[in-house]
Amino acid sequence: MNQRVRTYLINAARQKDKFVYYSDVVKGCDLDIDTSTEFGRRQLSEILVEVSEFENNQQPPRPLLSSLAIYKDKNKNDHGDGFYRIAEKLGKGSFKKLKDDLFAFSEAEECRIFWQQNDNYQKFASITNGTTSKNGIDFFKQDELDFFKQWQYKVYNPNDDEHVKAKNFLMDTVWEKSIYMGREIVKRLQGFELDGKKYWSQRGWSENEKGENVQAAIIKPYTWIKVLRNTDRGKDIFFTFGIDALPTTEAFTYKIDCQDKRDSKLSPAQIELCKSLIPVTAKWNEIAFDELVTKNWDSLIETCVLFVKEHTAHYDAIIESVWGAAIPPTLFKNKLIKKEKPKDGYESIPETKKDFKGVDVDFQRKSKEQKDLGNKGETLVKQREIEFLKERNLHDKAELVDIVQDGKGYDVYSFDELGNEKFIEVKTTTGNEYSPFFLSENEVDFMRLNKNQYCIYRVYNFDEENNFAEFYELNGDIENQLLMKPTQYKVLIKKE
Numbered sequence: 001m002n003q004r005v006r007t008y009l010i011n012a013a014r015q016k017d018k019f020v021y022y023s024d025v026v027k028g029c030d031l032d033i034d035t036s037t038e039f040g041r042r043q044l045s046e047i048l049v050e051v052s053e054f055e056n057n058q059q060p061p062r063p064l065l066s067s068l069a070i071y072k073d074k075n076k077n078d079h080g081d082g083f084y085r086i087a088e089k090l091g092k093g094s095f096k097k098l099k100d101d102l103f104a105f106s107e108a109e110e111c112r113i114f115w116q117q118n119d120n121y122q123k124f125a126s127i128t129n130g131t132t133s134k135n136g137i138d139f140f141k142q143d144e145l146d147f148f149k150q151w152q153y154k155v156y157n158p159n160d161d162e163h164v165k166a167k168n169f170l171m172d173t174v175w176e177k178s179i180y181m182g183r184e185i186v187k188r189l190q191g192f193e194l195d196g197k198k199y200w201s202q203r204g205w206s207e208n209e210k211g212e213n214v215q216a217a218i219i220k221p222y223t224w225i226k227v228l229r230n231t232d233r234g235k236d237i238f239f240t241f242g243i244d245a246l247p248t249t250e251a252f253t254y255k256i257d258c259q260d261k262r263d264s265k266l267s268p269a270q271i272e273l274c275k276s277l278i279p280v281t282a283k284w285n286e287i288a289f290d291e292l293v294t295k296n297w298d299s300l301i302e303t304c305v306l307f308v309k310e311h312t313a314h315y316d317a318i319i320e321s322v323w324g325a326a327i328p329p330t331l332f333k334n335k336l337i338k339k340e341k342p343k344d345g346y347e348s349i350p351e352t353k354k355d356f357k358g359v360d361v362d363f364q365r366k367s368k369e370q371k372d373l374g375n376k377g378e379t380l381v382k383q384r385e386i387e388f389l390k391e392r393n394l395h396d397k398a399e400l401v402d403i404v405q406d407g408k409g410y411d412v413y414s415f416d417e418l419g420n421e422k423f424i425e426v427k428t429t430t431g432n433e434y435s436p437f438f439l440s441e442n443e444v445d446f447m448r449l450n451k452n453q454y455c456i457y458r459v460y461n462f463d464e465e466n467n468f469a470e471f472y473e474l475n476g477d478i479e480n481q482l483l484m485k486p487t488q489y490k491v492l493i494k495k496e
Helices: 003-013 022-028 038-056 081-089 095-100 103-115 118-124 142-151 161-187 268-277 297-322 363-391 441-449
Strands: 192-195 201-207 213-219 225-229 237-244 251-258 285-288 335-338 412-415 421-428 454-463 468-475
Touching: 003 022, 003 038, 003 103, 022 038, 038 081, 038 161, 081 095, 081 103, 095 103, 103 118, 142 161, 161 192, 161 213, 161 225, 161 237, 161 297, 225 297, 237 297, 251 268, 251 297, 268 297, 268 335, 285 297, 335 363, 363 412, 363 421, 363 454, 363 468, 421 441, 441 454
Parallel strands: 335 468, 421 454
Antiparallel strands: 192 225, 201 213, 225 237, 237 251, 251 285, 412 421, 454 468
């Protein structure tokens, strides 16, 4: 039953001598129905039948609310035959007698008498089981979800009545309910707004009668709406909630996400940074359809609001970091974040002044500190590589990622997104991305021999307390991207 229509008619009943036109019902309840067509009139009739059946099924039965809706055209004889057939079906009398007695007008008066009594209005106007909102919107139903699964990704034909009816049904159910839910979420969050429109289709391709591929509208498999701070418009990072009808999901999903396809204001590097900063708890959450239908508006909206509140600090930090601010290590513990390689490096190696002054150096302590720092950097890289491969469903490759023995010429054995072997040399510093690092002769030789598989991860800004760092990757012709200067000499005595 459409509770928006029921509530609209109840409010009409509370006004003296009030009737509403069928077109008023469509407009007042924001129904996507064209009453100028036979199909649209049938749609509206079905909604009114459900409302009247609901009232008649109560104990004791209540007056039929659809009696308050009439044709705008006076030549159609008040309510039309449809109402009297409904009344006959509900046991109010024979069709002919009901029509001759103008039963619809007396029933409308009974509606006014009943609903203008405040006790009746307070007791019966709202359905308070949680599956229907105060605005009269029913909760997600299994048949709607099944219908969505049936139609997701289908090519839409606007000249096919079945397609038009399916689109309208989806707009009135899963899409409308997702937007309603979004409105209720932002009502409970200070400083947030909703970006939710009924974008039910997406661009795709279809084969025409000639066997040619032509552009077509494809019914979307999801109803995601976006919730964001009202100060973050245009930054393309948001919370998203909605129904996902893809067979691999079939669930209500919620997460932090970014605009990563067409029309995005984010660069590919910003998109990658955003996705790497989203915590595991906010990457993807779902409530399977069979569990979803056992819930109600109160429980689902509470889940969504709590999700936003729990992740607002991360959401704010992600937006600030993606748009240029420093990444706060305290919010991203045990993380290694990939950044772009610096483009404004050095043109030549800076000269160092030598003063030849003596200093005390605890070489043993310094060596241990450097070794400990290197080990921590390698551990972060190993963890990052495992996560990277698992996210791409390369679980068998992820199991093989490991830190190798000293002397092999690199530090971490891994794979790229295509499953190809990858030899990673890890260089870690607590300094910034411009801090110099050292390569041994063995490492340089290995790099030259394995150009297609070798890369350097320059790990910088390492924060030991939070086990956090950033890195950029060097690959390909690495030697041509570096300025290298020998700093030590291997010395042997010459033969005389």
